[in-house]
Amino acid sequence: MSLTSATTLATLDRAGPGRITDLAVAAGVTQPAMTVLVRAMEESGLVERKGDPSDKRVTLVCLTEAGASYVRTRHRAGVDAYARLIDELSDDEVAALTAALPALLRLAELDGLEGRAREESDR
The missing domain is CATH 1.10.10.10 (Winged helix-like DNA-binding domain superfamily/Winged helix DNA-binding domain)
Structure with missing residues (x-):
């Protein structure tokens, strides 16, 4: 596909x-x-x-x-693929990734808001 x-x-x-x-x-x-x-x-x-x-x-x-x-x-x-990759990280790397999650979630939220704003302006 x-x-x-x-x-x-x-x-x-x-x-x-x-x-x-x-x-x-x-x-x-x-x-x-x-x-x-x-x-x-x-x-x-x-x-x-x-x-x-x-x-x-x-x-x-x-x-x-x-x-x-x-x-x-x-x-x-x-x-599942990400879970397998995360299993390969060290404890410090997992902690750093965990600490970054709020910022990554906020980026995804902003991207979603920006995408909806673009859709609205296209109408």
Whole structure:
């Protein structure tokens, strides 16, 4: 699976159903490229298109159970990989990493806030 496909599935998992144009912006690709990608993921059973209940003119891309399962499996594999790497660190390195966690969480929060602000300004 391509990085763009995996990123798009993760975006849908985190943010919920989305328009192809919004997914394209989030992934940094063109709308036609995202349309092709969504079609391929749809054929693989990872996503489906549904009408937007609040605007019948809009079609939303949604994760299927298979898509959500794929995202969870990938996430778990990443967590396991980091756990194995952390096991290789010294006690001092683990302590330094633990001490850095609040700052890293704050960076992730700021990135999330910045991303939402960008999305709002694009509308």
